[in-house]
Amino acid sequence: MAEEDQKQTTPLQVQDLVVALEAIQLASSRGAFKVEEFTTVGQAYKNLYDFLVASGVVSTQPSEQSAPEENQ
Numbered sequence: 001m002a003e004e005d006q007k008q009t010t011p012l013q014v015q016d017l018v019v020a021l022e023a024i025q026l027a028s029s030r031g032a033f034k035v036e037e038f039t040t041v042g043q044a045y046k047n048l049y050d051f052l053v054a055s056g057v058v059s060t061q062p063s064e065q066s067a068p069e070e071n072q
Contacts, residue, residue, distance in 0.1 A: 014057050021048050021058070
């Protein structure tokens with residue numbers, strides 16, 4: 001029983017998945033992926049995004065916060 005207490009794990013939370021989605025977006029915008037990796041990374045991004053949309057965590061509408069405002 002003492003061994004089980006020592007092996008407590010922190011559960012993965014939905015916010016962790018949102019951070020992963022944002023990290024992929026950031027890395028992509030900075031050119032971090034090779035051409036031959038686009039399909040794999042893109043599919044992982046799409047799967048993660050679709051899951052978060054289905055969970056109601058993210059909206060299917062583009063974020064207005066991330067878009068630069070033209071009329072300032």
